[in-house]
Amino acid sequence: MFPKNTWYVACTPDELEQQPLGRQICGEHMVFFRGPQGEVAAVENYCPHRGAPLSLGRVVDGQLVCGYHGLVMGCDGKTVEMPGQRVRGFPANKNYRAVERYGFIWVWPGDQALADPALIPHLEWAVSDQWAYGGGLFHINCDYRLMIDNLMDLTHETYVHASSIGQKEIDEIAPVTSVVGDEVVTTRHMENIMAPPFWRMALRGNNLADDVPVDRWQICRFTPPSHVLIEVGVAHAGQGGYEADASCKASSIVVDFITPETETSIWYFWGMARNFNPADAELTASIREGQGKIFSEDLEMLEQQQRNLLRHPERQLLKLNIDAGGVQSRKILERLIAAEAAGGGALIASSH
Ligand code: FES
Ligand SMILES: [Fe+2]
Secondary structure: OOOOOOOEEEEOHHHHOOOOEEEEEOOEEEEEEEOOOOOEEEEEOOOOOOOOOHHHOEEEOOEEEOOOOOOEEOOOOOEEEOOOOOOOOOOOOOEEOEEEEOOEEEEOOOOHHHOOHHHOOOOHHHHOOOOEEEEEEEEEOOOHHHHHHHHHOHHHHHHHOOOOOOOOHHHHOOOEEEEEOOEEEEEEEEEEEOOOHHHHHHHHHOOOOOOOOEEEEEEEEEEOOOEEEEEEEEEEOOOOHHHOOHHHEEEEEEEEEEEEEEOOEEEEEEEEEEOOOOOOHHHHHHHHHHHHHHHHHHHHHHHHHHHHHHHOOOOOOOOOHHHHHHHHHHHHHHHHHHHHHOOOOOOOOOOO
């Protein structure tokens, strides 16, 4: 169950460079390509001739040419021509509103009449040259809500990510969860601790000592449908922690856009935006590599957790204090899904 009348990240521009991209999003089989002016387009990944996936074709002059018998389709889903045929009576393909913004391609899988680009959340870090961003994409066989749970409760870092960002102080300090409108925030502050290896690397990347005590914070923000942006960082201890001056901390935003593929699989766009040494491309690359390794540690856990849940659908799960962020996020999603089912549109406002 997922809201469909909302914007999801579908792909990144590099994925469209060579050929059309077939991708299933919220159960809809889509193909993404660039039109005559370079604008991004998305239509059903289905050739009206014999049902071949159009993603196996190629793009010629901004039109999609089916790889089977050469039917040519425009960005609007209408057949333009086909060798030796009159195409006027060919049924049109569904087309999906797609928008390129902030280095991502966003798509609206639900009612196309409601697709309003103004509802795409504003991402300051993506437009400001004070910030640098590096990220990647994983395909994971799990319900998108399991990934939301994972990101809204970072207690698991101690166990899943023991060698990089985990440390025992995480479990010793309970997170605090609050809900404001459609946003859920789970916060944890740890004071006067030693930084774990990933954060030592980040401190060095900001020309700061890495062998002194630090204050560390994690502020996880969920906004519908499935965006989790996490402010994370460390500051030399006693300098104000989260509020400390930029000269004595290394902080960043962990970026997570979780796009359901099916009920039990996702496209997971992960990354990190930082506002220290933004011009240092080598630092961006090493943070990206470190983060990619850390995030890959969650994959097996989530996929096997999903399999267990499918094996035991009747079993109730515990809801502990540490689970509050995920539980509250699910409540908001349930409300939006119910509103959508009742015909309410479930328009999701941009609140980042
Ligand atoms: S199936 Fe696409 S042209 Fe025949
Ligand atoms: Fe994790």
